[in-house]
Amino acid sequence: MSVIDAIARRSQRLPTRVARAAVRDLGVSPRRVGYRWMEPQGIRQYVQERLDRASGGEYEVVDPPERASNPLPQNIGKLEELPADRGWWGYSFRDVPTRLSGETLIATVEGCRVVPFLDRKSGEFHVCIATSDDRVLEIREMAFRPGHARVFRSSRNRRVGRATWILERVYHNHSHWLTAHLPKVLIARGLGLLSETFLPGSKTNGTIEHSLGMLGIERGDAPPLDLIEPLRVDELTVLVTDRFRPRLLRSVRDAFRPWISGARSRRLYVSRARAARRRLVNEEDVWPILQEAGFERVFMEDLPFEEQVRMMGEAEAVVAPHGAGLTNVMFCPRETAVVEIADLSFPNPNFYAVASAMEHRYSVLSAETRGEGHPLERDMWVDPGSVSEVLDTV
Numbered sequence: 001m002s003v004i005d006a007i008a009r010r011s012q013r014l015p016t017r018v019a020r021a022a023v024r025d026l027g028v029s030p031r032r033v034g035y036r037w038m039e040p041q042g043i044r045q046y047v048q049e050r051l052d053r054a055s056g057g058e059y060e061v062v063d064p065p066e067r068a069s070n071p072l073p074q075n076i077g078k079l080e081e082l083p084a085d086r087g088w089w090g091y092s093f094r095d096v097p098t099r100l101s102g103e104t105l106i107a108t109v110e111g112c113r114v115v116p117f118l119d120r121k122s123g124e125f126h127v128c129i130a131t132s133d134d135r136v137l138e139i140r141e142m143a144f145r146p147g148h149a150r151v152f153r154s155s156r157n158r159r160v161g162r163a164t165w166i167l168e169r170v171y172h173n174h175s176h177w178l179t180a181h182l183p184k185v186l187i188a189r190g191l192g193l194l195s196e197t198f199l200p201g202s203k204t205n206g207t208i209e210h211s212l213g214m215l216g217i218e219r220g221d222a223p224p225l226d227l228i229e230p231l232r233v234d235e236l237t238v239l240v241t242d243r244f245r246p247r248l249l250r251s252v253r254d255a256f257r258p259w260i261s262g263a264r265s266r267r268l269y270v271s272r273a274r275a276a277r278r279r280l281v282n283e284e285d286v287w288p289i290l291q292e293a294g295f296e297r298v299f300m301e302d303l304p305f306e307e308q309v310r311m312m313g314e315a316e317a318v319v320a321p322h323g324a325g326l327t328n329v330m331f332c333p334r335e336t337a338v339v340e341i342a343d344l345s346f347p348n349p350n351f352y353a354v355a356s357a358m359e360h361r362y363s364v365l366s367a368e369t370r371g372e373g374h375p376l377e378r379d380m381w382v383d384p385g386s387v388s389e390v391l392d393t394v
Helices: 003-011 016-026 043-052 093-098 148-153 174-190 206-214 246-255 283-292 305-313 324-331 350-357 384-393
Strands: 040-042 058-063 104-118 125-130 136-138 158-165 231-240 266-270 295-298 315-321 337-342 361-366 368-370 379-381
Touching: 040 043, 043 058, 043 104, 043 136, 093 350, 104 148, 125 148, 174 206, 174 231, 174 246, 174 324, 174 350, 206 305, 246 324, 246 350, 266 283, 266 305, 266 324, 283 295, 283 384, 305 315, 305 324, 315 324, 324 337, 324 350, 337 350, 337 384, 350 361, 361 384
Parallel strands: 040 136, 158 231, 266 295, 266 315, 315 337, 337 361
Antiparallel strands: 058 104, 104 125, 104 231, 125 136, 368 379
């Protein structure tokens, strides 16, 4: 038995780091280590490599990388006042004014496997796309995870000639569906690829179902996805986008214009009082201030998606604690005043990026956390005086 054979056999029993070293450093096939590690490869680089060898594939850069020029939040005087912590998100509040949007890429690759994996403990969906030579295409929110190994070893496969792939790790999340997936649905439809685009199957939520219906997309228009069934695809088209590119986010608002009256007469406070986390514990102290300023209190969980779109389309101002409901400012008219109440000790800049992309007048109020656990789980408290001050700018 060769040294490589011995390492490959041991790698099936030892930690993932050993399998990684065997594949990456010694050239061992991922198959021989039970698919416990697969080397990532940038999708554009991989397709170009195949083109150089005349092995098939193609790609088109629809939008090149683009540097933003966004204003500071309305209530922030200096860039240095914004958090610089990039945390989980790869960019910070301080980066938003000049954030670089990644390219919009349409790539076609021959002989791929699309391998979904549903984590039974967390309920999270993960997907990776493997090439014919057992590499994994490196795409945002699509990455190889240890749980994929079992699926790769399975003999179950569904073979299709052509397919288009748009789904990412957390497609079922309200915010991720609207910002990361609906733009790709619209691109696929515009390119005539919808009939081969895999969309979520039966395990979806109201946002997915109603948004597709409002766009006139019926279930029979696209193939459903089985969350545990790998796909072997002879010719796979992959849409790669930046989640916060202004042109793509605005395309969603444009697509929903038939449900937006443009009246611009409403001031909305989006409450999280009925949510399980990130509630505003002193909401009853803040609400009289908002009420006096002409705001109405709304609970997104009580409203069908169609009504959420209509309501936001009529807004001139929106105030809300940090949460998925803020994503709906995508449907607000330009220059809507958007005030986010957020824990800036664990700063998530996504809604600042969304509001900037939609050309809204964004402000952020720093809140204190209450309770224990992960920062994303904690409730918040905001100074009522700071709410009054920011409303003066609104």
